[in-house]
Amino acid sequence: MLTLGPLVFAQPLYLTALAILPVIYWLLRVTPPAPRRMRFPATRLLMDLLAREETPARTPWWLLVLRLLLAAMVIVALARPLVNPSTDFPGSGPIILVVDNGWASAADWPARRTFMDGVVDRAERQGRRILVMATAHAPSGEPPQVSALLRPAEARAHLEALSPQPWATDRAAALAALDHLAVDGAAHAIWVADGLGDGAATELARRLQQLGSAEVVVANDDGPLLVKPPSLDGSALTVTVERLRATSERTVTVRALAADGRLLARQPALLGEEDLAGQALITLPAELRNEVARLDVEGHVSAGATALLDDRWRRRPVGLVSATAQTAAQPLLADTHYVQRALEPFSELRTGGILDLLDGGIAVLILPDVGQLNADETAAIEAFVAGGGVLVRFAGPLMAVHPDDLVPVRLRLGDRTLSGALSWTEPMPLAPFEPGTPFADLPVPPDVLIGRQVLAEPSLDLSDKTWARLLDGTPLVTAERRGGETGGWVVLVHVTAGPDWSNLPLSGLFVEMLRRMVALSGGLPAGAAAADAGALEPVATLDGFARLETPPPTVAPLLPEDLAQPTIGPAHPPGYYGSEDARRAVNLGSTIPALQPMDAMPGGVAVSGLRQTRELNLMPWLMAAALALMIADLVISLVLRRSMPLPLRMRTGAALAVVLAAWPGIDGARADDDFALTAANDTYLAYVITGDAAVDETSRAGLESLSLVLRSRTAVETAGALGVDIATDELAFFPLLYWPVTDAQAPLSGQTIDRLNAYLSFGGTIVFDTRDQGIGGGIGGGIGSINALRQLTAGLDIPELTPVPPEHVLTKAFYLMQDFPGRYAGGEVWVETTEEHINDGVSSVIIGSNDWAAAWATDAAGQPIYAVVPGGERQREMAYRFGVNLVMYALTGNYKADQVHVPAILERLGQ
């Protein structure tokens, strides 16, 4: 090894080859470059032409430098230069690599792998064998074992197969495995530890040290994270995240995932500079919250940082039977109001009738004093309770009079009044809750006083059924389990749910008690039958990287009594146990009380961080650079030999400039804007440009003069005529589109049809003029222009048509008229059949054949251009009047239609 500052040559002997560089230089200088080869017809004339001067051709100096550099690079690369090289391991015996592969090592496993690979690389360079030991139990349950003496390649394969396990390490077992180990020479042990302490950590380090020397490598961040199973806090899931060491302030992101992997929520949890634990509050709508199946920490994959959720974390819908209709009017007097206010923040509360609620699927039914239940309701509630539901009843005057069977204890008829005008007794406070009841640890506020209650008949099991008592021992809350072990509870609170009988509903205790009672159902898996049947079979288990997988065959069923505190290990990895329907989550987080750091290491054992500067091998980079230079040299040689033309770039540039200059976008957009401004600033009568110059000119002249007529006779102020290209121009500006039909028009493209359909559906009107005096046989015929029209309008949304009826608005929009002559008289005019109230009753299509534009058209002097047939000024005047009516109709819609009723209205008013 040759060391030059941070640079080390692993094979320095190769550097001696640098001495041959001058030889290469001399050879390159002497050998001239190969001549260009050129095919030349006049070669005969060149034959034996003797040159007058002969200078030896030389390789250009820069090419010489390039080639020498190339040779030098290859030589230096062969010497294997290393940056930041690692030092040698002490000792001469094997390297012992001890790997903690418990759950805590999963999060930074890639970094551990990199480190271990580095160890193997160094061992290889020193020619030392390797022993590998993983400290966690294998999935098959085997305790940690030391591998055989491995060559580096074998060790790499061995490490490749190693993966973190979802349980903790067992260093005591590892220690036992080391007991029988004998090594030749002084071994060097490297322990890649996860930083978690157990009793045997120090002992293990000491044992390793005895084999030669030892060093411990621990991740120098704040260690593995542990996610505790969340607690249900009302509507929120409170997730606690713990860490091993508090090194700095840190924010971790807790994710809530659904069973199918959907991300439901992300919430940061802040771990202060001193804090070992932080909390994330995940608030979700009830439906989404019930879908949460898994909580983990973003970017920190390990079984410990993952909490699986099961039905226990589901919010149970609570059904509240609303008593009577009058409750809504006086909420403060209604019993349900207090229950509602107490439960709303924590549960999904539904109100309604008993049967409706039970049908909708609820976990808890709260029944205030609603009077007698009928047989159906009683049966339904009994079935509900037998199926695991919880019934919470409140007493009241009605129950006192009509006791029924749906109570945990037999009740005396009537109630007991502790305070009243004719009573000696005072309202009574509660006795402290007895252990063993659901309310066991709740504090009893002294100001809760019970004024009236219903009384239970004394019986042998009364005290077993009593969850709360008054100070004098009379039961206040009694409960009974119905339907055996799997059944639900019937709970009776002996006072009303309102403040009539006591001030309990006004106290915070009421809220707590209700929550406990609701939680009764939460504590029960929906199908708790599995728990009864005995051991819980594994359903799905987590692997070391917190992936849910099919349980390996080595996983044993979990006994129900172990469910609370299971021993996580190869036999019981974290995961789901039970059956598919009723599964219980077993979490690593709940079995670990707190994360313990490793004890201090014995003296002489070096402790270092995991992330060390990795040595960098420069050989591949240098080789790649040499290859690039070689390619460059090849290209240069070719160019020198054959004068490769390189004018391509210039040509490409010129072509690009041409393309840019010809780009049509900018001018087109400006033209569009001009058109839109013109058309939108005034009302124009628009005609379709057909492409036939004579027809277009007639249309323009006709609409111009019609526009004049409109201005002089009506309040309509049109600015004139505007030709429209239906394929490209925006049509939305025009209320009316005059479309003379010619035979020569090409069928419409699909895009144009879409535009026209949009125009028609948004209130536009198109006037088709076949200009053939109806000789095509009208709409029903199939000759000439009608045929052209039919082909032209194929694809348009043309409604059902009818000849203009006598009462149509077109006949009276401005002038009263019954026929609509243009240049020709007598052609029928067709409009939409149904005068519906869409589009204000204006027909979207008007079809005629009288060539109106020709009748309207005048030249510059105001003289008509075309003679009308059969003739007469009267016909031309009628044509103008039709034009006025048409524009009025298109602009004003059906308001003239209302005039139909005016005579009748006037007549009625006159009476």
Add this chain to the structure above:
Amino acid sequence: MLKRRRAEALAAAMPPLLVAAERVASTVAQGVHGRRRVGPGDSFWQFRPYQPGDSTQRIDWRQTGKGQNVFIREHEWDAAQTAWLWRDGSASMDYSSATALPTKRERAEILLLALASLLSRAGERVALVGGGDPPAAGRVSLGRIAMTLERQPLADGLPPLADLPRSAELVLISDFLGPLPDIDRVVRFFAQRALHGHLLQVLDPAEIRLPFTGRVRFIGPEAEGETLVPRVESIRQAYLERLAAQQDGLAAIARSAGWSYGVHTTDRPPQTALLSLYTALGAPPRIQDRAGSPLC
């Protein structure tokens, strides 16, 4: 056929080419060259009185009706000239020094076709030397020539010594870079048969100027061998002298046979070369006092 279209476009700029009529005398085929005597032809020559033995079909009845005698209409005897064309098809012609320039062969063929087009529009009959087809007039023959040019394999650098009819026009287009004695032998062979010939030398600009520099190995396309030139700049002058000697030799050969000689480079428009050929063919045979037309 692209070549033919380009050639015709080139020829369209000039009037049809009538080969000088003096050479026509001994040819027998009909053409548009008036022979100033009676014979088969289209244009009217004279009326003569009917003689027994004349076909009655030749009687001009209109003229006969004007008087007492019966007249026969006689036409002027037309005769057509034959032009034999040849271009060098050897490998040395497939050369162009720059991608923008046409190869010499391409330029030679365009000139040949343009010339053929001009001639056939004038009613002259054209044929390829060694083409196998007899001389013919009209567009069909033009097409045949174009196809023959496409098909013709790479030929030798000199025209075949075919036994051509006497007194025809002969146009030889080549780079004429071969040995002068060979060219002289060919020209002599045709000149002895009283053919009037034209030599057009088509050269690439690189062959005229030798613009290369540095160390170049030149390879002849026709197995002349190859030569390594260490510095092309140093031998440029010697090369130009040799080229001039070759061209002088060619001019001398042409002069001795009474033929014309011209040089054309491919970086010049083909019209100039066509124009010189046009004038050479259209003019009466020169007094042999000129070495050749200047570079064009």
